[in-house]
Structures are given as structure tokens and as C-alpha cells.
Amino acid sequence: MGYNICMLSDFFYPNVGGVESHIFQVSLCLIEPGHSVTIVTHAYGERKGVRYITKGIKTYYLPFKPVYNQAILPSFILTIPLLRNIFIREQIEIVHAHGAFSVIGNQALFHAIFINPNLKTVFTDHSLFGFADTSAIITNKVLQIALWNVDSAICVSHTGKENTVLRGKVKAELIYVIPNAVDTRVFFPDLRYKSNGKIGLVVMSRLVYRKGIDILAKIIAPLSCVPCAKYPNVEFHIGGDGPKMVLLEEITEKHHLQNRVFFYGSVKHERVRNILVKGHIFLNMSLTEAFCTAIVEAACCGLHVVSTKVGGVPEVLPPEVMTLAPVDPALYLEVVERVIEKHQKKAILDREQTSKLASGIYRWKDIAQRTEVVYNNIFKQDSIGEGSRKHDYPGDPKRSLWKIGFFFGKIAYLIALWNILVVFICEWMFPKETIDICPKLLPEKKTNVKTH
Structure with a gap:
């Protein structure tokens, strides 16, 4: 049996970009070996609610409007009940967020341990950021708060890994380097094209x-x-x-x-x-x-x-x-x-x-297989008692929220206490037993597709 995976990001179809393509392609390839993938993003215009895309991948377009650069405003009151409902309905085991600027992804990583201590969390960083200007300092502190209890992280290059270790204060041994890829069925040369000497x-x-x-x-x-x-x-x-x-x-x-x-x-x-x-x-x-x-x-x-x-x-x-x-x-x-x-x-x-x-260098199937190894290692570490985190929230003696900083650490700790309160209210108002479990769709049969 495969894992029930939830991919989260503010950046997804119908928006087009590197992060969007990465989430879509990796999700498609993870479906083949038997994993179940659910994607969560915000609303895009009239695109709201639940949509199904290729191979039965379910996408939740949450009713939040982007305010800047396709990202939404943080909302700790509204996102916790919605994410909790999705995680329970879809029986999610792995919460996988993409993009340092993704508000939905960052909030999901932080909420996960409070919603269900057994949820595993993975973060994929797709960008490089500096350390000197004000926006970079604030962004890096927000990333530290989001990753304070992450199980593993993925970067698309070794330079990106070094950057994330410094920005997110994540242990280097928890970070894997897995690059992006290209669908060679779409990108291949036109050997018949005539340039007329140009x-x-x-x-x-x-x-x-x-x-x-x-x-x-x-x-x-x-x-x-x-x-x-x-x-x-x-x-x-x-x-x-x-x-x-x-x-x-x-x-x-x-x-x-x-x-x-x-x-x-x-x-x-x-x-x-x-x-x-x-x-x-x-x-x-x-x-x-x-x-x-x-x-x-x-x-x-x-x-x-x-x-x-x-x-x-x-x-x-x-x-x-x-x-x-x-x-x-x-x-x-x-x-x-x-x-x-x-x-x-x-x-x-x-x-x-x-x-x-x-x-021949980058193929999405290889990228998905390497991502699957990350998932396997997380559960393997737990089974031998060497998990990357302890669940004695809101503070861990080794990776405490207090250590994020004098100012931001206190804010993070207050957010953690707020998470505990909101989850408690949700458990009281909407017990797990009253939330319907969604049946899983059978994957489509494989077809032979020629690649260029």
C-alpha cells in the first residue's frame, strides 16, 4: 500500500510556473506505484471547491483569494479547520509543502503537528533568498517558524540546500537534493525547422x-x-x-x-x-x-x-x-x-x-522515485526510534520555538498555543467520527506512450 500524500502550495494550475509544473508532474508519477495524492491550493478566480485532474488527483481550491504574487494572507482561524477536515477526509499521512513564499504550505507545515501528531511533514524549497535586506530577514524568520518541526526538506540543488540550512535553521542531514525535471514528450527538437541562415x-x-x-x-x-x-x-x-x-x-x-x-x-x-x-x-x-x-x-x-x-x-x-x-x-x-x-x-x-x-539527465519518474525514498526514510527513522523530531509541543528541548529569536520566537510560541486552542475547539465541534472518509479512486491503467 502506498502513502496518502497532501501536496500544498499557493502556486498551482491554472497558474503556470516551475513550482506548479513540479507539483503536477511529481504527483502524476507518485500515483503510478500506488500512492494517493491530494493537492491543496487557493481559489483561482471562479475555480473553487474540489476538482479532479489527470489520473484522479483530487485538488482542493480553498476559498481564499491571493493578495500578492499569487499568495494569500495568513489566516490561522480559517485554515486550521479546513486543513484538519481535508487531512481527516483524505486520511493524509504526509504533508508536503512547496515554496518558501507559499502561505498555505507554510501554515500547513506548522499546523500539522497540532492537527495530528502522527502526520509527517516535508518541505521542498524551490528558490534562493538573501539575508541582508528587511524582506529577506522577515521571510527567513517566517520560514524558520514553518520548518521548526519538519521531518525532512528537499532542495533542487546543492547550493539551494546550503541556502535553506542557513535560512531555515534545518539540520543538514534532514535535507535531500532532488532537482526538477522536464517532460521530454513536450520538449524535443524540431529537426526539420529551417532558419534560412539566421x-x-x-x-x-x-x-x-x-x-x-x-x-x-x-x-x-x-x-x-x-x-x-x-x-x-x-x-x-x-x-x-x-x-x-x-x-x-x-x-x-x-x-x-x-x-x-x-x-x-x-x-x-x-x-x-x-x-x-x-x-x-x-x-x-x-x-x-x-x-x-x-x-x-x-x-x-x-x-x-x-x-x-x-x-x-x-x-x-x-x-x-x-x-x-x-x-x-x-x-x-x-x-x-x-x-x-x-x-x-x-x-x-x-x-x-x-x-x-x-x-537523458532529468526525468520526472526518477524525481518521483527519489521523493518516495525521502518518504520511506521518514517512516523508517520513526520505526527504529530515530525520528527527526519529538512531539512534546509547543516546545522541543532541542529545537524549541523560543530559539527562533527573541521577538519572532515569542510570536511563534503564541501561534503554537493558538493552534492548540483552535484544534481543541474543532475537535469539540466537529469530532473525527463525524467526518466522512473519502473513498480512493482506482488509478488508471497504464498506457504505452512514446517519448522523444
């Missing part, structure tokens, strides 16, 4: 400061401005939207590059490949990145990647398919020029070779 440079990103769009703005003109361009056959294909779109459009108009720079705006995930296959080189200029799924998608489509050397990016792809560059516009431009020259001389791998190498 060299396509592709950018697929949110057009925001953190993604290094200011670097992109400074290399467009030197590479494509016709009177002085060293490479008159270079053209840019830019997918994505954001506040930096205006800057890129201004540069395009100023240098009359409308026939050399093409904007596609916000691109649905199923259409990303259609743009990637138009290019030969993929540009990633992120200022911080824990993993960067976009560069793997590009490499699977046969593009050579030029990326800034930040965060966990150097761990993602081998040097045969990725060239690293400094976070400096002038130096980044030099690296791009060298790669263009190598491409012209056919001194780098072609589309088919690049795709074959990249697509």
Missing part, C-alpha cells in the same frame, strides 16, 4: 529585474543593430511578460530592430516549445536561481545555453551544452559572441546531440 537567440523568462533583463537590454543593440552589428544574421525571440517589457520595446524602437527582435508576450506552457525550436542559443541572465528549469527545457529542444553563473545553475547542465558567463553585461556579451562564433564554425553540439544529452 541565428536565433531565445529568451523565455519573466521580464523582471531578478531575471537579469537589464543585461539583456544592454546586449540587444550590439548584437543586432544593422549598421554596426558583428552578426547581421542574429535575431532575438523573446517570450514572457513583466515590467521590463517596456525597456526592451524602447530599445527595439530606438535602434529600428522590429525585424530583428520578436516579442511573444506571455506564453502558455504548451506553446513554449514552438518558440524554443526557432532558436539555436538560449540566453539566461538570472541574478539568482536555485535550479532554472527553463535552461533544461531549452537544451532538450536542442539549444545551446548561455547562462549567468549564479546559484545552482552550474550544477544543472554539463559544459557540452551550457556555457557560463559572469553577471556583467559586457562580459556576458563577450561570452555570447564566442558561442555564436562556435555555432557558425559548428564547434558545438548540434540540435540532436544537445537534446539527446540533456533529455
